[in-house]
Amino acid sequence: xxxxxxxxxxxxxxxxxxxxxxxxxxxxxxxxxxxxxxxxxxxxxxxxxxxxxxxxxxxxxxxxxxxxxxxxxxxxxxxxxxxxxxxxxxxxxxxxxxxxxxxxxxxxxxxxxxxxxxxxxxxxxxxxxxxxxxxxxxxxxxxxxxxxxxxxxxxxxxxxxxxxxx
Numbered sequence: 428x429x430x431x432x433x434x435x436x437x438x439x440x441x442x443x444x445x446x447x448x449x450x451x452x453x454x455x456x457x458x459x460x461x462x463x464x465x466x467x468x469x470x471x472x473x474x475x476x477x478x479x480x481x482x483x484x485x486x487x488x489x490x491x492x493x494x495x496x497x498x499x500x501x502x503x504x505x506x507x508x509x510x511x512x513x514x515x516x517x518x519x520x521x522x523x524x525x526x527x528x529x530x531x532x533x534x535x536x537x538x539x540x541x542x543x544x545x546x547x548x549x550x551x552x553x554x555x556x557x558x559x560x561x562x563x564x565x566x567x568x569x570x571x572x573x574x575x576x577x578x579x580x581x582x583x584x585x586x587x588x589x590x591x592x593x
Contacts, residue, residue, distance in 0.1 A: 440493065460517045462563050465530040466556060467523045468523045468582045468590060469500065469573045477511045479502045480534070488521055499527075500534040502555060508547025510555060516563075523576045530571075531559055539583025549589070556593070567593050 471480060477498070487499035491591060492498075498513035499521025505511070514520055522532030535548050556570065572590050573581040582590075 435565040460519060460528055461581070463516055463529060463531045463559070464563075464565075465526065465571055466565065466568050467526060467530045467532050467571050467573055467576070468552075468586055469522060469532060470544075470582045470586055471534055471536050472538050472540075472581060474537060476505050476536055477509075477513075480536075481513065484521065490521065493518055498534075500532040502531070502533045503536070504548050504555070505535065505536045505550045506545050508545065508546060508551040510551050512555055523573055526576050530588055535582070535586070539585040540580055552589075553593075 436589060442529065464529040480500070481496050481498045482504060484499050485491075488497070490497065490499075494514060496511075496513040498511075501512065501514045501516060501518075501520055501522075503511045503513060516531055520527045520530065520532045522534070523530060533552065535544050535552065537544055537548075551585060560566065560569070570590055570593060572587045573579055574587065
């Protein structure tokens with residue numbers, strides 16, 4: 428498919444979503460931002476899987492992404508290593524106050540303060556980060572923990588160490 432047709436399809440999708448927001452008063456986010464400048468890593472802090480996080484964010488904020496999910500993270504990695512994409516990479520997230528319009532948020536299921544993440548989660552995380560770094564011409568210096576932007580234990584000492592060793 429030509430690049431022109433891809434861009435045209437994306438523009439039509441954005442127009443369709445904008446109409447839904449205006450006419451139906453739906454709380455939607457749109458994929459209309461510049462390319463991401465940062466990748467911010469999170470841990471769930473509990474034991475909710477993707478479905479649980481999606482439902483919790485639906486109740487808390489109620490903003491549905493262009494992909495149909497409510498999770499504020501761009502990506503979510505379950506214990507099995509399965510990766511879910513909840514938002515387009517260029518769509519505003521709800522994961523790091525003040526950083527949501529310029530970053531990709533990746534969350535791992537679990538609480539890294541209490542228990543280590545699974546081998547499968549680390550493999551999926553590394554693969555996803557490598558793909559996004561390559562896709563957006565980023566470096567390891569564009570990789571952060573949530574605690575770089577907020578007074579929080581997130582993404583846990585384990586993931587903070589992993590990020591520093593990356």
